[in-house]
Amino acid sequence: MIGQAIQVLVDAVSVGGLYSLTALGIGLIFGVMRLINFAHAQLITIAGYALLVLLTPSAVLAVLGAVVAAVLLALLVERTAFRPLRGADPATLLIASFAVSFFIEKVTIMLVGSRPKGVDFLPALAGQVEIAGVRLQLLQLVTIVVSVVLLVTTTWFLKSTRLGLEMRAAAENFRMAEVLGIRANRVIATAFAISGLLAAAVACLFVAQTGLVQPRMGLQLVIIAFVGTVIGGLGSLPGAAIGGFLVGVATILLQALLPPDLRVFREAFLFVAVTVVLLFRPQGLIPARGLRERV
Amino acid sequence: MATAPTSPETAASRWFPLVVLVLVVLVLAGAAEFAPTVVQRRITQGLINLVAVVGLYVFVGNSGVLSFGNVAFMAIGAYVSALLTMPAAAKGVFLPDLPAFLANAEWPALGGALAGGAAAALVGLVAGFPLMRLSGISASIATFAILVVTYVVLGNWTSITGGQNSLMGLPIYVGLWTAAGWAVVAIVVAFLHQESRSGLLLRASREDEVAAAASGVHMVSHRLAAFVVSAFLSGIAGVLLAHFLGAVRVETFYLDLTFLIIAMLVIGGMRSLTGAVAGAIVITLLTELMRQAEVGVTVGATTIAAPGGLGDAVLALLMLLIILFRPDGIAGGREVSRPFRPAIAMPENQHRKAQ
Numbered sequence: 103m104i105g106q107a108i109q110v111l112v113d114a115v116s117v118g119g120l121y122s123l124t125a126l127g128i129g130l131i132f133g134v135m136r137l138i139n140f141a142h143a144q145l146i147t148i149a150g151y152a153l154l155v156l157l158t159p160s161a162v163l164a165v166l167g168a169v170v171a172a173v174l175l176a177l178l179v180e181r182t183a184f185r186p187l188r189g190a191d192p193a194t195l196l197i198a199s200f201a202v203s204f205f206i207e208k209v210t211i212m213l214v215g216s217r218p219k220g221v222d223f224l225p226a227l228a229g230q231v232e233i234a235g236v237r238l239q240l241l242q243l244v245t246i247v248v249s250v251v252l253l254v255t256t257t258w259f260l261k262s263t264r265l266g267l268e269m270r271a272a273a274e275n276f277r278m279a280e281v282l283g284i285r286a287n288r289v290i291a292t293a294f295a296i297s298g299l300l301a302a303a304v305a306c307l308f309v310a311q312t313g314l315v316q317p318r319m320g321l322q323l324v325i326i327a328f329v330g331t332v333i334g335g336l337g338s339l340p341g342a343a344i345g346g347f348l349v350g351v352a353t354i355l356l357q358a359l360l361p362p363d364l365r366v367f368r369e370a371f372l373f374v375a376v377t378v379v380l381l382f383r384p385q386g387l388i389p390a391r392g393l394r395e396r397v
Numbered sequence: 398m399a400t401a402p403t404s405p406e407t408a409a410s411r412w413f414p415l416v417v418l419v420l421v422v423l424v425l426a427g428a429a430e431f432a433p434t435v436v437q438r439r440i441t442q443g444l445i446n447l448v449a450v451v452g453l454y455v456f457v458g459n460s461g462v463l464s465f466g467n468v469a470f471m472a473i474g475a476y477v478s479a480l481l482t483m484p485a486a487a488k489g490v491f492l493p494d495l496p497a498f499l500a501n502a503e504w505p506a507l508g509g510a511l512a513g514g515a516a517a518a519l520v521g522l523v524a525g526f527p528l529m530r531l532s533g534i535s536a537s538i539a540t541f542a543i544l545v546v547t548y549v550v551l552g553n554w555t556s557i558t559g560g561q562n563s564l565m566g567l568p569i570y571v572g573l574w575t576a577a578g579w580a581v582v583a584i585v586v587a588f589l590h591q592e593s594r595s596g597l598l599l600r601a602s603r604e605d606e607v608a609a610a611a612s613g614v615h616m617v618s619h620r621l622a623a624f625v626v627s628a629f630l631s632g633i634a635g636v637l638l639a640h641f642l643g644a645v646r647v648e649t650f651y652l653d654l655t656f657l658i659i660a661m662l663v664i665g666g667m668r669s670l671t672g673a674v675a676g677a678i679v680i681t682l683l684t685e686l687m688r689q690a691e692v693g694v695t696v697g698a699t700t701i702a703a704p705g706g707l708g709d710a711v712l713a714l715l716m717l718l719i720i721l722f723r724p725d726g727i728a729g730g731r732e733v734s735r736p737f738r739p740a741i742a743m744p745e746n747q748h749r750k751a752q
Contacts, residue, residue, distance in 0.1 A: 138538060186721055192534045196463055197663055198720045204656050205713035212706040321652070325545065328538045336535050366553035373542035380539065381527040 118350035119249025129342025133273030140203035143320030149305035176298030335386025426577035443681030452630030454673035466543030472650035474513035474632030487566035517632025666726025
């Protein structure tokens with residue numbers, strides 16, 4: 103019984119970590135330019151396809167390829183679509199990123215077709231380990247470790263490096279940061295590069311878990327992570343990470359605790375719960391500073 | 398207090414856009430009357446899209462908050478009307494587990510349609526109550542919750558909706574003129590709403606939230622009102638689509654349709670009703686052309702065809718280009734106005750763009 107509970111808990115934390123990384127990638131971009139980046143889904147997708155293509159030579163190359171592909175796409179999208187719109191109101195940016203996201207998705211479908219393809223990425227991780235009498239899936243432990251490492255590294259980067267400090271300053275008040283001599287292009291490009299990196303990590307973990315890539319794979323993750331960022335408080339980076347984590351944990355707990363014939367509705371329960379939380383905390387769990395429009 | 402424009406010459410100008418837009422729909426339908434059946438079906442589908450786009454516009458255009466949830470209202474309208482109007486025999490085949498009152502219901506078409514719209518409006522009211530309190534951008538994202546919840550519930554509530562399977566055997570009553578009639582109704586409702594006190598106050602809050610609030614405008618309730626009207630019209634659009642195709646499938650009402658409807662509104666121009674109507678018509682024509690291109694042109698023995706899926710990619714690219722270079726869309730944020738007089742521009746709000 104306790105063993106089962108620990109299994110569910112580990113599962114919940116690993117899925118929470120995955121959504122937390124996704125939400126953090128989205129939250130970073132929202133922080134520096136008030137852009138809800140739908141195209142984050144395609145960063146994950148393209149990293150997934152890079153894994154598919156490069157897996158035959160070696161797994162290490164595949165991971166590197168995934169990172170490079172996602173970072174390059176992130177920078178490309180920033181340069182071509184979002185830079186001309188910098189300073190536009192958030193609603194316009196939202197529509198723009200929606201269009202960018204669909205454009206990349208449709209081009210992907212044109213190039214590779216819409217059918218899922220199997221990827222046997224790191225099959226060794228599918229094995230189980232026994233720790234203190236509890237059987238756990240190795241992949242889940244790896245997911246937790248990778249998530250923690252990336253969250254800690256990102257936090258360290260934001261707290262302790264000059265570029266990170268500039269990024270936090272930009273997130274709090276972009277105009278003031280610019281006035282004080284922070285170079286907008288560099289800060290925003292860095293944010294996109296990091297979000298590409300996080301997307302690649304999510305893609306690797308997700309593909310290892312599902313063994314599939316398909317053009318819509320990123321979107322499923324991103325829609326749920328979006329809701330995580332809203333729950334956490336849009337514009338707050340810890341809020342994004344925590345919100346994403348909670349949403350992921352809640353998904354698994356619902357899966358485990360709901361009676362079997364209601365399990366198929368778990369996303370419905372999740373989103374209704376989210377809505378109820380928003381009734382009481384419309385600004386999210388950790389409201390962002392500096393987001394309220396000044397008069 | 399903000400009220401409608403009062404100078405005498407505006408009375409005729411005020412109703413001018415409504416008259417023009419209704420005429421456009423009637424002329425389009427009248428022209429389609431003489432077209433081959435295939436073209437007629439496309440135009441009918443275009444008019445159904447128009448109802449959906451106008452439905453989306455009622456909320457998005459007036460509030461400035463993008464909604465990703467309206468396709469869910471279409472789904473609700475479609476399923477409610479399907480369940481109420483399907484012949485009892487067909488329901489016995491597809492949905493043996495229906496509760497008796499649904500299994501025996503054989504409502505007339507109009508009753509089913511209105512019930513579909515009303516059900517969508519009710520869901521809009523309940524879901525909108527918490528969501529409309531959120532700030533604009535959070536509200537947009539949260540409307541995704543409506544889409545996902547509806548998709549999950551309809552797709553898995555097998556005893557009522559048939560789950561992932563199609564519901565077939567719906568009475569097919571939506572032809573060219575039914576669609577045109579509802580398109581006119583949608584335009585009239587949208588116009589009356591945006592000229593109403595609530596609509597005008599909502600538009601004021603769209604232009605400047607802080608100033609509107611300072612003038613005593615309770616934005617949340619006007620947003621909610623617009624959301625409910627918008628949900629009703631979207632529900633009707635779903636009903637029309639269902640009874641045009643004769644079948645409903647939950648997969649129809651998800652991201653692709655959401656994208657199409659939003660693209661139509663954005664490309665037409667989401668700040669005016671004229672834009673919504675123009676977007677629906679122009680994009681229907683454009684997608685039809687792309688469809689032809691994907692089928693290909695046969696020259697001698699070879700067929701030159703565009704790759705499948707090109708149409709969607711072009712549509713997405715077009716939407717992006719519009720946002721980059723003409724953010725107010727084809728209509729430019731204005732309604733059609735009487736010729737030979739300076740156009741009545743919607744109040745612009747440049748300083749917000751420049752922040």
